Amino acid sequence: MAQDCLICERVRSAKEGKNPYFIHEFKNSYLVIGDHQYFKGYSVLLLKDHIRELHDLPSARQQELFLELMAAGKAVFEAFRPWKMNYSCYGNQIPHVHWHIFPRYESDPDHLHQPWLHSPDFGKHPTQESDRIELIAHIKANLK
Numbered sequence: 634m635a636q637d638c639l640i641c642e643r644v645r646s647a648k649e650g651k652n653p654y655f656i657h658e659f660k661n662s663y664l665v666i667g668d669h670q671y672f673k674g675y676s677v678l679l680l681k682d683h684i685r686e687l688h689d690l691p692s693a694r695q696q697e698l699f700l701e702l703m704a705a706g707k708a709v710f711e712a713f714r715p716w717k718m719n720y721s722c723y724g725n726q727i728p729h730v731h732w733h734i735f736p737r738y739e740s741d742p743d744h745l746h747q748p749w750l751h752s753p754d755f756g757k758h759p760t761q762e763s764d765r766i767e768l769i770a771h772i773k774a775n776l777k
């Protein structure tokens with residue numbers, strides 16, 4: 634855990650059962666619904682440990698994390714049947730490994746391009762509490 638790390642804080646609240654965005658706990662990560670729903674079903678997979686680079690994880694954990702990402706992505710896909718799934722992992726702003734899971738729809742503006750093109754508008758579509766509960770239940774029901 635690192636001080637002043639937003640993801641450590643969210644991992645901590647998930648561990649304590651206090652993260653309202655919590656969907657599922659995996660061995661190495663937590664799946665949470667995104668803060669915004671610019672793309673319906675947008676979710677984030679948070680590594681439990683404060684590690685900056687994927688390559689710094691021991692190889693066995695890299696593989697486990699990838700399988701967790703695939704289970705999460707598949708559940709989001711099954712829940713919303715998007716046109717395409719997009720995955721991204723950066724950590725430039727928050728140096729703690731996390732994967733963005735974006736379902737993309739053919740109706741998206743610029744659906745042929747990467748989702749961050751629309752990041753200035755993400756905040757205009759915050760995840761509403763009533764939707765959040767429904768989205769979480771829907772993804773949970775599709776986790777195998």
Ligand SMILES: [Zn+2]
Nearest residue numbers: 638641683729
């Ligand atoms: Zn952290």
